[in-house]
Amino acid sequence: MAIPGAVGASIVDYTTGFPVATTGAAPNEDHEAAAAGTADVVQAATSRSLFVSAVPHDLLEDLIITTSGGYHLLRLVQTDFDSRLVLYVWLDRVQGNLAMARRRMQKLADELVAT
Numbered sequence: 001m002a003i004p005g006a007v008g009a010s011i012v013d014y015t016t017g018f019p020v021a022t023t024g025a026a027p028n029e030d031h032e033a034a035a036a037g038t039a040d041v042v043q044a045a046t047s048r049s050l051f052v053s054a055v056p057h058d059l060l061e062d063l064i065i066t067t068s069g070g071y072h073l074l075r076l077v078q079t080d081f082d083s084r085l086v087l088y089v090w091l092d093r094v095q096g097n098l099a100m101a102r103r104r105m106q107k108l109a110d111e112l113v114a115t
Contacts, residue, residue: 009024
């Protein structure tokens with residue numbers, strides 16, 4: 001994988017919870033359940049005013065869930081049309097670098113939109 005320490009990754013349509021693409025491992029070895037969970041988290045974050053920024057028209061970029069053994073990174077893919085996709089990466093806490101993974105995910109999201 002292009003992100004050091006990544007255990008698994010997927011592209012998820014967060015409006016349906018459908019995994020568009022997957023690679024590597026998934027929590028509990030179930031990519032479909034991981035995609036559905038990703039969709040639930042993104043929908044909760046985007047539908048609650050609790051996460052609203054003080055800056056007008058500010059958009060949610062990413063969410064990070066930490067566990068003792070790793071990180072779950074969710075990066076929303078902003079497009080000119082419906083912006084339904086989210087990149088999900090499961091990162092090993094010891095092998096991975098959170099800052100580098102976030103930057104790589106940003107670049108991947110930008111590349112997805114450009115193609």
